[in-house]
Amino acid sequence: MKTLAELQAIRDRAREKMTVRGDHENAVRVVVGMATCGIAAGARPVLNAFVDEVAKRHLDNVTVGQTGCIGMCQFEPIVEITMPGKEKVTYGKVTPEKVARIVADHVVNGNPVVEYTIGELMK
Amino acid sequence: MYRSHVLVCGGTGCTSSNSLKIIDKLEEELAAQGLSEEVKVVRTGCFGLCALGPIMVVYPEGAFYSRVTVEDIPEIVSEHLLKGRIVTRLLYDETVGKDEIKSLNETDFYKKQVRVALRNCGVIDPESIDEYIAQDGYQALAKCLTEYTPEQVIQVITDSGLRGRGGGGFPTGRKWALCAPNKAPQKYVVCNADEGDPGAFMDRSVLEGDPHCIVEAMAIAGYAIGATKGFVYVRAEYPIAVQRLQIAIDEARAYGLLGKDIFGSGFDFDMEIRLGAGAFVCGEETALMTSIEGNRGEPRPRPPYPAVKGLFGMPTVENNVETFANVPQIILRGAEWFASMGTEKSKGTKVFALGGKIKHTGLVEIPMGTTLREIVEEIGGGIPNGKKFKAAQTGGPSGGCIPASLIDTAIDYDNLIALGCMMGSGGMIVMDEDTCMVDIAKFFLEFTVDESCGKCTPCRVGTKRLLEKLDKITKGNGTLQDIDDLEELCHYIKENSLCGLGQTAPNPVLSTLHFFRDEYVAHVTEKRCPAGVCKSLLSYAVVAEKCKGCTACARVCPVGAISGTVKNPHVIDTSKCIKCGACMEKCRFGAIVKR
Numbered sequence: 015m016k017t018l019a020e021l022q023a024i025r026d027r028a029r030e031k032m033t034v035r036g037d038h039e040n041a042v043r044v045v046v047g048m049a050t051c052g053i054a055a056g057a058r059p060v061l062n063a064f065v066d067e068v069a070k071r072h073l074d075n076v077t078v079g080q081t082g083c084i085g086m087c088q089f090e091p092i093v094e095i096t097m098p099g100k101e102k103v104t105y106g107k108v109t110p111e112k113v114a115r116i117v118a119d120h121v122v123n124g125n126p127v128v129e130y131t132i133g134e135l136m137k
Numbered sequence: 138m139y140r141s142h143v144l145v146c147g148g149t150g151c152t153s154s155n156s157l158k159i160i161d162k163l164e165e166e167l168a169a170q171g172l173s174e175e176v177k178v179v180r181t182g183c184f185g186l187c188a189l190g191p192i193m194v195v196y197p198e199g200a201f202y203s204r205v206t207v208e209d210i211p212e213i214v215s216e217h218l219l220k221g222r223i224v225t226r227l228l229y230d231e232t233v234g235k236d237e238i239k240s241l242n243e244t245d246f247y248k249k250q251v252r253v254a255l256r257n258c259g260v261i262d263p264e265s266i267d268e269y270i271a272q273d274g275y276q277a278l279a280k281c282l283t284e285y286t287p288e289q290v291i292q293v294i295t296d297s298g299l300r301g302r303g304g305g306g307f308p309t310g311r312k313w314a315l316c317a318p319n320k321a322p323q324k325y326v327v328c329n330a331d332e333g334d335p336g337a338f339m340d341r342s343v344l345e346g347d348p349h350c351i352v353e354a355m356a357i358a359g360y361a362i363g364a365t366k367g368f369v370y371v372r373a374e375y376p377i378a379v380q381r382l383q384i385a386i387d388e389a390r391a392y393g394l395l396g397k398d399i400f401g402s403g404f405d406f407d408m409e410i411r412l413g414a415g416a417f418v419c420g421e422e423t424a425l426m427t428s429i430e431g432n433r434g435e436p437r438p439r440p441p442y443p444a445v446k447g448l449f450g451m452p453t454v455e456n457n458v459e460t461f462a463n464v465p466q467i468i469l470r471g472a473e474w475f476a477s478m479g480t481e482k483s484k485g486t487k488v489f490a491l492g493g494k495i496k497h498t499g500l501v502e503i504p505m506g507t508t509l510r511e512i513v514e515e516i517g518g519g520i521p522n523g524k525k526f527k528a529a530q531t532g533g534p535s536g537g538c539i540p541a542s543l544i545d546t547a548i549d550y551d552n553l554i555a556l557g558c559m560m561g562s563g564g565m566i567v568m569d570e571d572t573c574m575v576d577i578a579k580f581f582l583e584f585t586v587d588e589s590c591g592k593c594t595p596c597r598v599g600t601k602r603l604l605e606k607l608d609k610i611t612k613g614n615g616t617l618q619d620i621d622d623l624e625e626l627c628h629y630i631k632e633n634s635l636c637g638l639g640q641t642a643p644n645p646v647l648s649t650l651h652f653f654r655d656e657y658v659a660h661v662t663e664k665r666c667p668a669g670v671c672k673s674l675l676s677y678a679v680v681a682e683k684c685k686g687c688t689a690c691a692r693v694c695p696v697g698a699i700s701g702t703v704k705n706p707h708v709i710d711t712s713k714c715i716k717c718g719a720c721m722e723k724c725r726f727g728a729i730v731k732r
Contacts, residue, residue: 045221
């Protein structure tokens with residue numbers, strides 16, 4: 015180790031890998047329904063797609079978690095996204111292909127993808 | 138990228154209750170469920186709440202599972218990690234809020250703690266230098282080497298008010314300043330990890346949970362005093378600590394954080410581990426250095442002090458593990474930050490190993506000046522089984538006790554010394570009303586008699602004579618003259634012993650005599666042990682009115698001392714009774730008493 019810059023580079027890289035352990039203020043929570051109905055409908059690839067997308071964009075204030083069944087099994091895989099200070103948005107019938115757009119529009123830019131929400135699907 | 142991290146405590150406490158098997162099972166289950174790529178298992182150091190081990194924390198939820206068994210693992214994996222349903226029955230009950238899990242920092246045990254020396258314990262993987270660096274590791278060393286002169290480093294440490302955490306409380310900055318100007322072909326930095334006090338395990342936990350902070354701090358000390366070589370003297374009884382420290386040293390070397398020309402500053406530093414064979418006296422600084430040199434661990438007279446003539450006859454700075462653990466934080470956050478915590482003459486925080494008759498056995502770090510009441514009743518969770526607090530013993534075999542009447546004492550170096558106690562390395566043994574203070578003094582004297590190295594007569598012979606007198610008193614053969622003789626001999630040993638071991642060995646006796654003289658007198662004049670501990674002074678008897686004649690006691694008695702017929706009161710033959718207490722435990726009617 016010859017320079018401070020080398021140390022900083024290692025620090026930043028290592029920190030990114032540990033963000034999941036932090037207590038974040040202003041954290042965005044992405045929660046995937048992973049009850050039996052969710053898993054059967056393909057929630058696992060959706061969950062993994064979120065994790066990959068969050069990692070790819072270095073979003074260190076985003077946690078990806080799971081939850082159980084919320085009772086609308088026909089719309090699984092269901093994903094809930096909570097942004098700080100905003101109402102929770104619930105997406106239904108999410109596929110891995112839809113994940114990139116949800117992350118880009120909603121998580122990064124704060125504009126929920128209305129056409130994927132459960133409200134739209136129920137119309 | 139892992140979506141979840143599972144932290145499992147790999148400290149000695151949890152390891153002894155099977156946390157390594159838990160980790161194996163966890164990895165096996167994760168693989169079976171195809172989650173190995175999504176969930177990362179991290180073996181950390183001690184969380185401090187050893188009473189609830191084995192401990193496991195699952196992120197991002199921050200779910201704190203306690204007393205986890207290998208059998209619980211399939212459920213945790215399939216419920217929590219796969220389906221996201223927290224296994225509430227395993228949560229530490231204090232973290233269960235109404236609708237959500239409360240943060241660990243809100244529980245009574247952690248709320249009042251301020252973690253400086255233990256900041257990374259239970260937080261990072263101690264075998265990963267990257268995780269240490271992520272927590273600003275080695276930034277302090279970089280700052281010292283690139284921004285400060287050695288004099289400035291010493292000034293920061295002096296201004297912070299940091300005092301030696303091994304027991305003596307000597308100002309660390311002054312110790313370094315005394316060594317720095319001495320010219321010699323080779324100087325040394327030594328880390329004293331020969332933690333020997335019964336009940337103390339803070340140094341072990343720092344080495345197990347955050348070994349890199351010791352490596353970093355020793356390199357900083359080396360830069361400050363002009364030393365290029367360091368030794369860590371650690372007891373061989375700490376295999377996990379030794380192993381992790383060696384990994385840390387190897388990793389630091391591989392990154393060039395130890396070795397030649399660190400950070401391009403021209404400063405060279407490297408270090409090695411030396412194992413101690415477990416002699417208590419080797420925790421004394423001169424005996425420790427003699428032992429590193431390859432000789433029998435015996436102290437030598439001071440002066441010359443180690444700062445002038447220490448290891449291999451060269452100027453040496455020796456500090457305790459916990460002292461070093463504070464150094465990187467002081468450099469990074471400044472002397473004022475550190476000095477803002479604590480009392481007038483004792484700055485910063487202190488780690489205590491809580492043990493004995495207390496609910497939350499474990500490791501706590503509190504600001505200096507916290508009262509004993511806060512430690513015992515709030516952080517420690519009080520005394521189990523509804524018993525009353527009698528005293529707390531600090532400083533191990535060199536220390537003394539604080540009686541219940543002084544429970545509001547603010548804990549710092551000077552207050553403890555004023556009570557005839559000492560900080561010691563920070564073992565704190567809590568005692569309840571069932572503890573006999575003469576017996577406690579005897580316990581510590583047995584330890585010092587065993588551990589006295591034998592070099593000087595006051596310690597070698599004096600402690601033995603003390604123990605004999607204590608033994609006589611606990612057997613009911615003592616006289617009031619024995620108590621006076623005991624006191625006089627204590628003072629003689631204190632004044633005439635060569636090193637700290639002998640100088641402090643009588644403290645447990647003096648302290649208990651001071652606060653609990655009535656117990657000594659009761660043993661001598663009434664031939665009675667007020668706490669009901671000293672066997673020779675006890676007898677068991679059956680209360681005839683309460684005895685239902687169930688015969689349970691007679692059946693459990695190993696020597697056949699109890700006689701009686703069914704449905705009639707039984708009798709204990711005191712000449713046969715060996716006072717094992719088995720009958721009292723067995724009796725369902727409370728008909729057997731000790732007196």
